[in-house]
Amino acid sequence: CSIPDPPRNTGTDPVSLYGEFTLTGNRKVRYAVSLTERDLTVQRLTPTPVGRNKVVLSLKDCVGCRAYRENDNADPAAYLSAYFYPLRRRWMSSGVSRQRVEHCFRLAALQDPRANLEEADKWAPSLFDWLKTRGRPIMGPGVSMSELSRPCRMMLLVNPQSGKGQALTLYNNHIQRMLNEAGVPHTLVITERQNHARELVKEADLSQWDALVIMSGDGLLFEVINGLLDRPDWEEAIRTPLGILPGGSGNALAASVHHYSG
Numbered sequence: 001c002s003i004p005d006p007p008r009n010t011g012t013d014p015v016s017l018y019g020e021f022t023l024t025g026n027r028k029v030r031y032a033v034s035l036t037e038r039d040l041t042v043q044r045l046t047p048t049p050v051g052r053n054k055v056v057l058s059l060k061d062c063v064g065c066r067a068y069r070e071n072d073n074a075d076p077a078a079y080l081s082a083y084f085y086p087l088r089r090r091w092m093s094s095g096v097s098r099q100r101v102e103h104c105f106r107l108a109a110l111q112d113p114r115a116n117l118e119e120a121d122k123w124a125p126s127l128f129d130w131l132k133t134r135g136r137p138i139m140g141p142g143v144s145m146s147e148l149s150r151p152c153r154m155m156l157l158v159n160p161q162s163g164k165g166q167a168l169t170l171y172n173n174h175i176q177r178m179l180n181e182a183g184v185p186h187t188l189v190i191t192e193r194q195n196h197a198r199e200l201v202k203e204a205d206l207s208q209w210d211a212l213v214i215m216s217g218d219g220l221l222f223e224v225i226n227g228l229l230d231r232p233d234w235e236e237a238i239r240t241p242l243g244i245l246p247g248g249s250g251n252a253l254a255a256s257v258h259h260y261s262g
């Protein structure tokens with residue numbers, strides 16, 4: 001089996017990448033995967049499709065992807081994992097929330113493991129380019145994600161005492177993985193006391209950071225903003241992109257920001 005030619009374009013968007021994969025759980029069923037401007041389409045090829053055989057995944061829900069090989073010399077396959085967070089209905093509730101879905105594809109068209117990895121490797125930059133240029137609609141008034149460099153170097157300040165004292169657990173169980181999936185290198189700062197964040201931001205070399213993100217309630221963001229305003233270069237410093245992840249009890253500010261930014 002060789003690397004196939006891209007199919008003719010049957011949708012409205014041109015196909016920029018095409019590949020044939022199996023899924024990691026079932027190597028007998030083959031899938032055609034195509035990347036367009038807006039979507040990743042997964043179409044079942046063999047055995048004969050039954051029922052729902054085509055899934056269209058919106059790239060707006062994708063945070064990142066990676067190509068890799070398993071540590072198994074007997075298996076020449078390469079793998080491609082793409083990480084999506086689509087809105088899904090909550091269990092026993094009318095509300096929706098973003099829930100993690102990992103799509104993992106296996107590529108073993110060639111006997112040479114390196115050639116398979118090279119083929120799988122073509123996908124990650126294409127997806128990251130998409131995320132960089134069109135990925136996130138807005139991050140606040142007039143600031144789009146595309147204005148942040150990728151990789152974006154982030155300082156993440158977590159207050160372990162905020163809310164019910166679960167911010168660090170949320171970081172360990174969710175946020176760390178999401179940032180890794182999105183290819184965002186970050187430095188974790190666990191705040192130790194009141195005004196720790198303010199003092200740190202006041203003295204920080206801001207050229208090292210593309211964004212300052214706090215994971216706490218409103219109080220820690222208030223401290224970070226005051227730390228920026230305490231600096232002699234405050235007019236420039238206050239332009240640093242800021243983010244807030246809900247880790248407090250009320251999380252009113254995080255809810256408002258995330259609601260109004262979609």
Ligand SMILES: Nc1ncnc2c1ncn2[C@@H]1O[C@H](COP(=O)(O)OP(=O)(O)OP(=O)(O)O)[C@@H](O)[C@H]1O
Pocket residue numbers: 159160161162163164191192193194195196216217218219220221223247248249250251252
């Ligand atoms: N390790 C720490 N121990 C005690 N206080 C801290 C620590 N780290 C930060 N703080 C302080 O805790 C204050 C309150 O934090 P924050 O408002 O973020 O959480 P919260 O009050 O629990 O949340 P919410 O505003 O949602 O009720 C901050 O102003 C900060 O100065």
